[in-house]
Amino acid sequence: MDWDKLRIFHAVADAGSLTHAGEALQLSQSAVSRQIRGLEESLGATLFHRHARGLILTEQGELLFDATNTMSRTLDGASARIRDTEDEVHGELRVTTTTGFGTLFLAPRLPALYAQYPDLKIDLMLEERVLDLPMREADIAIRMKEPSQADLIRKRLMTVNMRLFASAEYLRANGAPQTLEELSEFRLISQSITSAQVSVGMELIRKLTARQLRSSFTVNNYFGVLQAVINHLGIGVLPDYVSEDFPELVHVLPEIASGDIPVFLAFPEELRHSRRIAAFRDFVVEEIVAYRRARHL
Numbered sequence: 001m002d003w004d005k006l007r008i009f010h011a012v013a014d015a016g017s018l019t020h021a022g023e024a025l026q027l028s029q030s031a032v033s034r035q036i037r038g039l040e041e042s043l044g045a046t047l048f049h050r051h052a053r054g055l056i057l058t059e060q061g062e063l064l065f066d067a068t069n070t071m072s073r074t075l076d077g078a079s080a081r082i083r084d085t086e087d088e089v090h091g092e093l094r095v096t097t098t099t100g101f102g103t104l105f106l107a108p109r110l111p112a113l114y115a116q117y118p119d120l121k122i123d124l125m126l127e128e129r130v131l132d133l134p135m136r137e138a139d140i141a142i143r144m145k146e147p148s149q150a151d152l153i154r155k156r157l158m159t160v161n162m163r164l165f166a167s168a169e170y171l172r173a174n175g176a177p178q179t180l181e182e183l184s185e186f187r188l189i190s191q192s193i194t195s196a197q198v199s200v201g202m203e204l205i206r207k208l209t210a211r212q213l214r215s216s217f218t219v220n221n222y223f224g225v226l227q228a229v230i231n232h233l234g235i236g237v238l239p240d241y242v243s244e245d246f247p248e249l250v251h252v253l254p255e256i257a258s259g260d261i262p263v264f265l266a267f268p269e270e271l272r273h274s275r276r277i278a279a280f281r282d283f284v285v286e287e288i289v290a291y292r293r294a295r296h297l
Contacts, residue, residue: 005039010068073136090119096138100222102126128196140267147266154266162258165249170232187234192218200259
């Protein structure tokens with residue numbers, strides 16, 4: 001099978017358009033179209049349904065696109081390993097983690113990593129869905145539970161608990177609850193029950209909202225919760241690590257906390273010798289050691 005035709009097919013399937021694929025490949029639309037027709041003739045199959053709004057893969061096209069996706073990831077992995085034989089740390093590193101950890105803990109600390117390795121190109125993917133590392137959907141992950149995928153190197157980084165925080169200004173204006181029962185008289189800020197989150201965090205929110213609340217505000221991620229809290233809207237359910245970067249927050253009802261949430265870093269076994277992976281891993285570990293030290297001062 002013609003490798004060049006497969007490369008062009010993959011670009012067209014990914015873009016859904018001959019024109020856009022041609023722009024990415026720096027080929028004319030007619031040249032791309034000829035290559036696709038040639039590939040279809042060689043396979044004896046139609047790969048795309050053509051309509052006014054673009055191209056849609058046929059069933060046979062979907063099968064071939066799955067194969068070219070695997071090829072693309074394999075080539076990306078090989079390219080990464082080749083680049084990582086060089087002495088300097090540079091190039092793209094795809095990092096995935098949850099929206100909460102990525103926005104509240106990781107992103108604010110990345111300037112220090114870029115100061116050390118200014119030629120890095122980090123693609124930070126924030127989502128609750130667990131990306132497939134062995135299939136190279138990402139290079140490295142920080143997750144709120146131990147990864148279950150095989151062929152991963154993993155390291156436990158820290159333990160997080162969800163707790164209650166409020167701004168000093170909010171508490172001056174409204175007082176502070178002394179018991180869980182009194183919390184019902186205050187505005188509670190939390191992730192919505194329907195949003196994706198770790199189970200122990202959801203359990204705590206269910207416990208807090210089991211009684212009638214005078215007022216509440218829900219949002220679908222912890223960054224939104226934090227913004228509401230620091231702007232004096234109410235008492236929020238937040239991961240305890242926010243107290244390091246926002247020392248002005250006041251810990252409310254310290255006896256109320258979620259269960260332990262383990263935080264793991266993981267990456268594919270095949271990237272064990274990657275200099276970029278090692279640089280990022282060591283940076284994250286150092287930042288967490290510094291965080292733990294600050295908590296115990």
